[in-house]
Amino acid sequence: MTVSSAPGKVYLFGEHAVVYGEPAVPCAIEVRARVGVKRRDDSKLRVHAEDLSLDGFTVEYGGGADERPDVNASESLLMAATQYVDSAIEQVREVTGEEDVGFDVTIESNIPLGAGLGSSAAVVVAAIDAGTRALGTTLEPVELAERAYRTEHEVQDGQASRADTFCSATGGAVRVEGDDCRSIDAPDLPLVIGFDGGAGETGELVSGVRTLREEYEFAADTVEAIGDIVRNGEDALADGDVAELGRLMNFNHGLLSALGVSSRSLETMVWAARDAGADGAKLTGAGGGGCIVALDPTEETETALSFTPGCEDAFRAELAEEGVRRIE
Ligand SMILES: Nc1ncnc2c1ncn2[C@@H]1O[C@H](COP(=O)(O)OP(=O)(O)OP(=O)(O)O)[C@@H](O)[C@H]1O
Ligand SMILES: C[C@@](O)(CCO)CC(=O)[O-]
Ligand SMILES: [Mg+2]
Incomplete structure (x- = not known):
């Protein structure tokens, strides 16, 4: 099992406007998503998510083009729950060139979903990092952030900034304006x-x-x-x-x-x-x-x-x- 974690974040300033090229300053906070992956000997994905608001669940899918996931939940709930992980694993396949690799993925997270603390970015950053490392590739934080951004961009229908994913990959306070992402000094804020x-x-x-x-x-x-x-x-x-x-x-x-x-x-x-x-x-x-x-x-x-x-x-x-x- 290869395990990585990544932090959530708060925005001091600039969410939404950052999507249109304005600067933003998010700041990573000590709540984390932890993702473990283990390579399978087939090309399927089996995702076990502990802390989703739809109670913990396990889903196994992939392998055939139209194969329906094998899980007892409605399709929309399932989509919401799995699309970021799915797309993160696609990035792992692309980076490593192992197009058919399958994984058992376990997610444990202290970050509430959809609540503005960047759970999606943290899950994606941790999943790409663990997935690539499991296949022998260790990405630099900036490359990891870029790959995670592509995931968010895809899942959010082309509407995402680099802010959440860069912040989660690098930690600390960051400033993001378009594709210019940098770490900045911040005092210890209450x-x-x-x-x-x-x-x-x-x-x-x-x-x-x-x-x-x-x-x-x-x-x-x-x-x-x-x-x-x-x-x-x-x-x-x-x-x-x-x-x-x-x-x-x-x-x-x-x-x-x-x-x-x-x-x-x-x-x-x-x-x-x-x-x-x-x-x-x-x-x-x-x-x-x-x-x-x-x-x-x-x-x-x-x-x-x-x-x-x-x-x-x-x-x-x-x-x-x-x-x-x-x-x-
Ligand atoms: N513990 C988890 N297990 C599996 N998937 C998760 C988990 N946490 C988050 N996700 C994925 O992230 C999605 C939520 O992302 P969304 O961008 O809507 O909210 P957020 O990132 O928490 O908040 P914001 O983007 O406003 O900071 C979930 O629907 C799910 O796909
Ligand atoms: C609303 C938004 O600005 C922040 C979501 O955490 C969207 C994004 O930057 O991708
Ligand atoms: Mg998000």
């Missing part, structure tokens, strides 16, 4: 996460913003304004100015909300954090439900969130300095 127990559909949310942007010039301007916030945020990060970072996060949230990717529970959590004295709070990731990220060095925000109806979990997140981790 990150608090609130999770509403729900999820948003990344592909649909990205499409929604795309449509608005095409339809209204002011929506296109809103996307550009998010880019301006990110550039200001970079200065605040360099200065270690948490108060300014918070103000800019609040502004960024307002614009995301205007673009239609917030939700009632995300708003409730953002306001609970602000009322508790957080320096700033915003949704993170694609939105529609899932997580907010707040800045607060005190215990107040975490405590307030834990008593907020609609907030299912509140926790402090540590920056993950390490990206992909090679475990066995």
Whole structure:
């Protein structure tokens, strides 16, 4: 068994706008997806996922062109659950030239699905890393990030940025603008996460913003304004100015909300954090439900969130300095 893990992330600034070439600053956090792979002696894939919200399940498929996966779940659930893994293994086949290789894949993840903490990127990065290593190829983090990006791009119908996958592969705080991806210095930030127990559909949310942007010039301007916030945020990060970072996060949230990717529970959590004295709070990731990220060095925000109806979990997140981790 070859095992790799990769971290999830929060966006300090710039989700959605990054898809249209604006800069973004995501930051890897210590919640991880761990993927183990073992080469099979046929070309099938057998995926065992422990922590999916659709209860753990095992599925075995491949081998024949139209072979239906052998699992007791509806096709749409199955698609949602397996398409990233499938496409990651395709990348492994392409990198190694072993077109017909099959694997037993085991996924264990502490990252809630579809909640804005980058579960898809973490699973894909860990799966490609473990898969290639199992076949004797070790990818550099930048190449790994590129391969993982291609996976997200394909699964999300051509609508993905390099931000999530680069951040998950390299760890730390990163700045992504188009295909320019780099690591940046970040102070130790007092990150608090609130999770509403729900999820948003990344592909649909990205499409929604795309449509608005095409339809209204002011929506296109809103996307550009998010880019301006990110550039200001970079200065605040360099200065270690948490108060300014918070103000800019609040502004960024307002614009995301205007673009239609917030939700009632995300708003409730953002306001609970602000009322508790957080320096700033915003949704993170694609939105529609899932997580907010707040800045607060005190215990107040975490405590307030834990008593907020609609907030299912509140926790402090540590920056993950390490990206992909090679475990066995
Ligand atoms: N533990 C897991 N096991 C198998 N597949 C997973 C697991 N975690 C995530 N995935 C895959 O990732 C998909 C969720 O990705 P999606 O991009 O919608 O959300 P996210 O990455 O968690 O949030 P965001 O992109 O907003 O940060 C799932 O439908 C599934 O295909
Ligand atoms: C919404 C989005 O910006 C972030 C999802 O975590 C999509 C992407 O960058 O691929
Ligand atoms: Mg994702």
